[in-house]
Amino acid sequence: MDKLRIDKYLWAIRLFKTRSQAGDAIDKGRVKLDGNSVKASRLVAIGDQYEVKTEARKWVIKITGLLQTRVQYSEAVKYYQDLTPPEELDRLQFQAASFHTGKRLSKVGRPTKKDRRDLEDFTDGD
Template identity: 70%
Template sequence: TTKVKIRIDKYLWAIRLFKTRTLATEACDKGKVKWNGTAVKASKNVHLGEEYEVKTEAKKWVIKVTGLLDARVQYSEAIKYY
């Protein structure tokens, strides 16, 4: 199997937590995305099984990565990846 590398900003955008990738990147830059209690950079690669705390404008999420997604898909598909 090939190991896919997906940046956290791209992943959060792909699973539709953010409307744009820019917003996802900004959230990372502002410390609103945490892994193991530590803010992560937008360039951090996502791995299966990791849990992230994500603050969006609407609410606070705790998501577990169950699938790697690097292209934005419909909501019904996106929810299968976290």
């Protein structure tokens, strides 16, 4: 358990759903060590501190243990320490609850059937 690639580690601690997503994020420069982008083949070491940008949020993690396989979330959180600044966490609280559900916000976008009927009644009334 001495050697572990960063893409496999990020997948194992459940920051990314698949290992290929972790690799893509690394290739796009969304994973940094000391402000420098890393390669997917980089070996992680205990004590390293990484900045990771996922679709949901920005993480600052410190590695506290090496994890070779993917385990439950409750077990995975024991292998890293979340050092994300509080202002980043505050920013996430203001996002809409439906942001990641795929549903549109109420009263935004196309009119409903009721809105269409009301509009037709209004224009036919002239």
